[in-house]
Amino acid sequence: MIFKLFSERKKEESGADDVYQYDKVTDKLRVQIQQILADAIGRFYVFGYHDLSTPDNNNDGWEMIVSILRREYGVHYLRGADNPAEEFLRFIGDCKVEEFIDALEVACRYIGEVVSGIPQYRLENYSIKMKPEEALDEVNYRLRQASFGYQYENGAIFRVDDExxxxxxxxxxxxxxxxxxxxxxxxxxxxxxxxxxxxxxxxxxxxxxxxxxxxxxxxxxxxxxxxxxxxxxxxxxxxxxxxxxxxxxxxxxxxxxxxxxxxxxxxxxxxxxxxxxxxxxxxxxxxxxxxxxxxxxxxxxxxxxxxxxxx
Known part of the structure; x- marks a missing residue:
């Protein structure tokens, strides 16, 4: 008698023979996502005592993204860093897979819901180098390219095998x-x-x-x-x-x-x-x-x- 164990059934159901994988974020993908988000959210500028003007920046955006994750995880800091942008980018550089997806979803929602509402002529004032729709398209492209089985659509990240x-x-x-x-x-x-x-x-x-x-x-x-x-x-x-x-x-x-x-x-x-x-x-x-x-x-x-x- 052949008895198919739970572990075998789970392996089949989870996509062991899938074209995507769901359990590992490559270093290359992490760097690509860091670069896309940096371009799409803008620069964080640390003000000095002698600054006479306010350079282009999006400090508020980075602080919003990081504060959401801190609150949801119940921590004061995601990673040790000098500013929220650096803290966030360090975090997605080495965090667990589930945390990577959480952080990416929050950042993508910010880009899709907040940045997309900024008039085109004002994007430079936030030091934003990438249009929101272009950034979200590239995020999904990089996920597919890496065979990482997740996509961002309509304000949320979902597993491809949930389709x-x-x-x-x-x-x-x-x-x-x-x-x-x-x-x-x-x-x-x-x-x-x-x-x-x-x-x-x-x-x-x-x-x-x-x-x-x-x-x-x-x-x-x-x-x-x-x-x-x-x-x-x-x-x-x-x-x-x-x-x-x-x-x-x-x-x-x-x-x-x-x-x-x-x-x-x-x-x-x-x-x-x-x-x-x-x-x-x-x-x-x-x-x-x-x-x-x-x-x-x-x-x-x-x-x-x-x-x-x-x-």
């Missing part, structure tokens, strides 16, 4: 791709997700198409169904349909899913990535690349689950 689509579509597909016979599409899917996190959206869409085609070939190999080496996804879908991997007796709404399998991702690949694009490289918006990843994952989970008899 329904990621939890119910992407992660199940990854589990299927770790089965025997799916190493090729697994590598391509992970490469697609890596390209997406790096912001290389056009290449990510192309790699999604490759992963889906490879998964179809893996299914045919598992089932012993012959296909030509150069067959594309549309050709391979006809083979699995002809062999009734997806039963013909199901209702017509399932035919609509077959139509999506036949036209969705391959068409995305043809339109967005695979065809020649002339002297100027076509830019694929991030939502299109994200849709391609989710569509690819859903299709892989479907055909792999049916081929291997797993739910």
């Amino acid at each position: 329904f689509v990621h939890k119910e579509v992407v992660k199940p597909a990854i589990r299927f791709l770790h089965a025997e016979g799916f190493s090729g599409p697994r590598d391509e899917f992970f490469r697609a997700h890596s390209l997406y996190r790096e912001g290389k959206h056009s290449l990510a869409v192309v790699e999604c198409g490759k992963a889906f085609e490879s998964a179809l070939k893996s299914v045919c190999d598992i089932k012993g169904w012959e296909y030509e080496k150069g067959d594309r996804a549309s050709d391979l879908i006809k083979i699995i349909r002809r062999n009734e991997l997806i039963p013909n007796h199901l209702d017509k709404s399932f035919d609509q899913l077959i139509a999506t399998l036949a036209s969705g991702l391959p068409q995305l690949r043809n339109n967005e990535g695979a065809h020649g694009q002339g002297a100027t490289q076509r830019q694929v918006p991030r939502p299109i690349a994200e849709y391609a990843l989710h569509l690819c994952a859903a299709k892989i989970a479907l055909i792999a689950g049916l081929a291997t008899g797993q739910s």
Whole structure:
């Protein structure tokens, strides 16, 4: 009798085979976040006895951010430092993962709710070098780039695997791709997700198409169904349909899913990535690349689950 221990179940549920990790903040990411926040919040200026004027600064902003964290943690100081800005930046440089997320969320909320309300022409008066929307976009980009599974949206930081689509579509597909016979599409899917996190959206869409085609070939190999080496996804879908991997007796709404399998991702690949694009490289918006990843994952989970008899 096989008994799956809690620790094993927890490992599966927490994303051991995920494209993101949630338990470690790299030194590189900490430095990048420090630099973004410093540019987006502005300078803290320590006034001297002989100062005759007030240089550009945002002392109030740094004091607000730090005072919130001190109060919530019940401490007088986060770290030893000469001023609140230095205290905050030192703190996120070596704090625990949960504390890093707390501090980042407070800083991002300040940028999104306070700095965004400062007129553009006055940002220099606060020594702010970065527009709020640009700063928040780069924060999310750096988190994705580091495969750190959190994003800032609508005033809060959330775990990527708390998203329904990621939890119910992407992660199940990854589990299927770790089965025997799916190493090729697994590598391509992970490469697609890596390209997406790096912001290389056009290449990510192309790699999604490759992963889906490879998964179809893996299914045919598992089932012993012959296909030509150069067959594309549309050709391979006809083979699995002809062999009734997806039963013909199901209702017509399932035919609509077959139509999506036949036209969705391959068409995305043809339109967005695979065809020649002339002297100027076509830019694929991030939502299109994200849709391609989710569509690819859903299709892989479907055909792999049916081929291997797993739910």
